[in-house]
Ligand SMILES: Nc1ncnc2c1ncn2[C@@H]1O[C@H](COP(=O)(O)OP(=O)(O)O)[C@@H](O)[C@H]1O
């Protein structure tokens with residue numbers, strides 16, 4: 677396993693209107709590792725994840741995903757780099773009117789010719805990969821169901837399947853279980869941990885429940901607004 681594939685965040689600073697949210701925040705997530713970002717509301721968890729995704733620019737510091745400097749990329753280069761990243765958010769981020777299968781296939785979009793997307797024709801290999809990912813997350817029977825007819829936990833599983841067909845190296849999950857009942861929350865976190873190991877995927881997952889972080893994460897990074905990280909075990 678090459679350490680070069682890690683996510684490395686060094687001395688990241690971000691403030692809003694002079695109020696610092698991240699102050700020289702550093703963190704490393706190795707391939708296959710599940711790191712929980714644990715902190716109360718307002719601690720800067722979403723801000724950090726948005727910086728890593730290249731959705732907002734940090735004031736200073738660097739974010740390396742493998743060899744790619746996420747903090748420096750823009751335009752097409754940033755879009756390409758983002759293709760290595762899977763996303764699971766608290767508010768379910770699927771296309772509501774599409775089927776579970778259709779949502780998983782969007783993980784292949786940037787690899788597929790535009791005319792195929794317009795006609796809804798994905799190559800057979802992509803369909804096989806999508807079915808296989810749905811099977812992995814336990815949703816093969818729901819492949820043809822519309823995303824908005826699925827439960828919250830099932831929708832998060834579809835988002836995980838989408839990252840699998842995308843062959844993401846990094847999964848960013850922003851409070852992915854905040855809207856789920858306890859049983860669904862546990863099953864989504866346990867699935868995230870399993871796929872991290874199976875696919876050597878780095879997972880950075882924000883949570884505000886210490887008990888869940890302790891049970892599922894390989895490592896916990898506690899975050900408090902404008903203070904440095906405190907790494908526990
Ligand atoms: N776009 C923004 N403009 C101004 N302040 C913001 C913005 N986004 C977040 N903040 C502030 O930054 C702090 C951290 O927010 P956030 O990253 O959302 O924390 P968390 O996800 O841990 O709840 C909060 O005080 C929040 O009000």
Ligand SMILES: [Mg+2]
Pocket residue numbers: 721722723850
């Ligand atoms: Mg947040």
